[in-house]
Amino acid sequence: MRIAVDLLPVTSKPSGNRRFALQLLTHIVELSDAQNHFFFFCSRQNVSLFRERFTQANVTIMALPTLSVSPISRVLTEQLLLPLWLRKYKVDLLFAPQNVMPVLGNVPTVVAILSMHINYEQLNFPWWQRLYGRWILRWTSKKAEAFTAISQFAADSYAERYGISPKKIFVAPLGFDAHPDLKGDNTESLLDGEYILFVSALHPHKNVRFLLRAFSHIARKKSHVHLMIVGPDVNGESARLNAMADQLGIAEQVHIMGAVSDEMLVRLYSHARLFVFPSLIEGFGLPALEAMAHSLPVVVSNRTSLPEVVGDAGIVLDPTDERAWSETIIRLLEDDALSSEFAQRSKMRAGEFSWRRTAEITLECFHSVLASLSDAKEKKL
Structure with missing residues (x-):
């Protein structure tokens, strides 16, 4: 299975979205056998982040000519250039871990639903960003083969707003894995008081x-x-x-x-x-x-x-x-x-949450999509 991952929206700065992408992909790659090959499409800004983390032989990392901190540049690259690269590498599946997917192309896509912040009126997005964001979310809801959602709330909200069958949404809650090299218990507190x-x-x-x-x-x-x-x-x-x-x-x-x-x-x-x-x-x-x-x-x-x-x-x-x-x-x-x-x-x-479990559910979604597409092809023959 040849799986592409759209990492263009991920910035190199610390954030929940960055942690999600790094942790989830780390465990997905660990759980996958050598027959699965991953293509990580990054920006020039974040490519070093992923090259340092992923050195496996079945992971290919490419930097497309864009900066993830520039929304317009990123959107143009994601919508116009990325589909060409997906075709070049003949990928079987695209995973879009940041809510949206490319409009062009016909690669089966799984989209991770992290939030629908763009739909909340009280959040002050620029008018063009709100217009594009709402349009691309609605378009994505109609084009993607399946979705993962980071909470039941996110899944229910998405299904209700866009009329998606709950059967197409796999709820994959986030996780926590203690880093063995990061210990805080033996350090002194920064303050004398509580x-x-x-x-x-x-x-x-x-x-x-x-x-x-x-x-x-x-x-x-x-x-x-x-x-x-x-x-x-x-x-x-x-x-x-x-x-x-x-x-x-x-x-x-x-x-x-x-x-x-x-x-x-x-x-x-x-x-x-x-x-x-x-x-x-x-x-x-x-x-x-x-x-x-x-x-x-x-x-x-x-x-x-x-x-x-x-x-x-x-x-x-x-x-x-x-x-x-x-x-x-x-x-x-x-x-x-x-x-x-x-x-x-x-x-x-x-203890009820782990990134490994998040990855297992996400891989289950991938396999479900490809199995459904394979069955559909056989029925046409």
Whole structure:
């Protein structure tokens, strides 16, 4: 089986989408025999990321002339050049792990549904990006042979919006695999006091401003407790959050770290007191799973996929109710028995997820598509 993977949208910067692509493909290649050959189509910007990670003989990595940070350049390459390369290498299947696929060509395609953020009005996408994004999502829904979805919520939302049969969607939840070389337990904490941890890119829908307001009620009662906000800046949001923390009088207890290395992230998870995630929109919510894997009590939003991910292992709250968040967090900080109970629940819940299982379900989807196409060909003969 000759499988192509469209990696043009994946940037080299740390992100949930990058982690998804790297972890999933690592396990897919490991689970595949030598008869499966993979063709990774990358951008000039991210090709080194994949060449360092994948050195197997059955993986061919190519850089197409585009930059993944340039949306227009990427879209043109994905829609015009990629189909030509797929034809050149006579691939049997294309895997598109970032929501969309090329319009041209007739290669059977499996698309991974990560999110449908482009359809949410409250997210401020440029008009052209929203127009193209909505069109290509709808077109993809009609053209793809099958889909994988990172949560049941994502699968149900996609099926309902685009009229897709649930039988065409394979739910493949994300996973967590501890890296053997990354240990945080034996390192010193970055702070003398306790800290609450938030991890994600600073998009407005991550609801970090709400988190600052909720934390301001905690900070007045717990001067030794800090809030660590970890994740890449988005359109200058870091500066606005720092200014807001100053206005709320909590600047000395709020630390906006920006993007950090994997080693630093493990260290931050390992020493945190608890994890908070008031996001309004998620396709899955990988940071919540990572926090649970580090045995942290988690408090998350009751929106979209997050209740599904944490189950009864975490505390689920309305992401507009500052009092509920501040009171719940204070209770966890003060009640060691309660905090310990949720830490144990977190560890058990995280054990139900693995990237290997994500890869197994994805490969099952690949084989199902090719088997169906083979059966259809035989019926025509």
